[in-house]
Amino acid sequence: MLSYRHSFHAGNFADVLKHLTLQRILNYLTQKSKPLVYVDSHAGAGGYQLTSAEAQKTAEYQQGIGRLWQRDDLPELLAEYCQLVMQFNNQQPQLRRYPGSPWIAAQCLREQDKLFLHELHPKDSQTLTELFRKDRRCKVIAADGFKGSLGFFPPTSRRGLLLIDPSYEIKDDYQKVVTLISEAHKRFATGCIALWYPVVDRYRINQLEKQLQDSGIQNIQLFELGQRHDNNHFGMTSSGMIVVNPPWTLKADLESTLPWLSHELGMTGEGYYRSEQLVAE
Template sequence: MNYRHSFHAGNFADVHKHLTLLAVLDYLLLKPKPIFYLDTHAGGGEYDLSGDESTRGNEWNEGIGRIFNGHFTSPLITRYIEVIHKAQQGAGKLHTYPGSPLIATHVLRDIDRRVFVEMQAEECLALRKLLRQPQHHMVNTTVNHGDGYQALNAYLPPKERRGLILMDAPFEAADEFKRLEQALLRASERWSDGVYCLWYPIKSGGLVNPFYAALKRSGLRNLLLAELSVRPADTPLGLNGSGMLIMNPPWQLDIALRSAYTELLPALAPDSQGSVRVEWLVRE
């Protein structure tokens, strides 16, 4: 496995994924009780946008680069941009992009518990170092080197009984959709009340269709599809859209996401080739 997220950090899919993650976390944090947060595919936590790998494809130019200085009315977009601005630590201009662990760390409280799992030793070490820095350091935090899918067995159900599981696999393996679906099924047998966010790519060839079909057949309920595409789904090669399957989404999250994505779309896909889809795959 040689996936490196730094090539993609801050691209349109990261914008969509992290805005969605933040929205779900903010809803969960409205209540004072502690939550459990598990990020099964955590990555290195922070990406230098002027580094070798980020500048090779410059994908962030068509993602966060398009909206960092923009003005939006959706509170979800404004909130996301505010967190990305904070991550620049006073630099004013965009030079670094926070991964999901840093985004979560920005909003979680000391009473909440965080577990990050990362398979690649180098990325895992980078994340450990990052979270030891005083500005990011928080109590109740564990960084594990290993398989995030296995961690679901070890950590679920959590004693807090409220929380969010993010599964953000690299989709390098041909059977990743299948693994993701099976992981969700196993996890929900252990803990059916958790909020689960599963990221998936939308590419040509309809690879995502068997995933939808399997989930519909699975018996799982309360499944929301939250997708933003910058090109028609059948455009050959490349990533056309970014999807998040959300199980047990907070009440009215679908409405807030649809409105945020609709405002975001012209900024991320200025040629009007994109689309937004927020709909129930299976209702409650």
């Protein structure tokens, strides 16, 4: 039973870090003309109405994209990310819609690239299918992305990105992401893998980091953006991205925006960021 719906959370501070990181990775990977395969293990609906009852109920986007929207003092790379969101809003002055990872990836990718998008929720997979009905590069797969993603690796072009972005509503997900990363890396050792994680219980994230450090996989970076200090009262206090085989430009790219972002999106005196080489090259 899937109860998580991303429409309640679209455009929040966690999406900002996730989608900025995705854009920076694809910006780098598309510099070579060889075809690229993008696999999204948990794709969501592809786009969200911020005017919907779900989005308005929590209004999480107001503490995320809402704080960046149409500011003229954004760091350069954050302005590029906001440009994508504006494109999704048809360049209208009001923020009404927020794009999901598949749409952002589809914008960054080229004619020769392919997207394989897993989404298990029947309604969201249908919305996603409709969104990409005319895009021949995209295939929506209404099945379990933990299982299905591995089938696309290694791609024949030997160039690809796997985005792993589960809802973690089932606690098993913390273990499943480690297994998926290890299996994907076994099949495609040079591929880029990006994992999103929420900090609700720091103990789980410490364990996740330790498991990856002990996995034998090299060259792993971690980026985290915190709204509040760790505590047990506010649900998700921060979130992060763990990237295997990151582009060599990624750390500097994100470090050019994270100090600013943590100041602007963090609670007064509590916003913070991490940018670490979790495992050496």
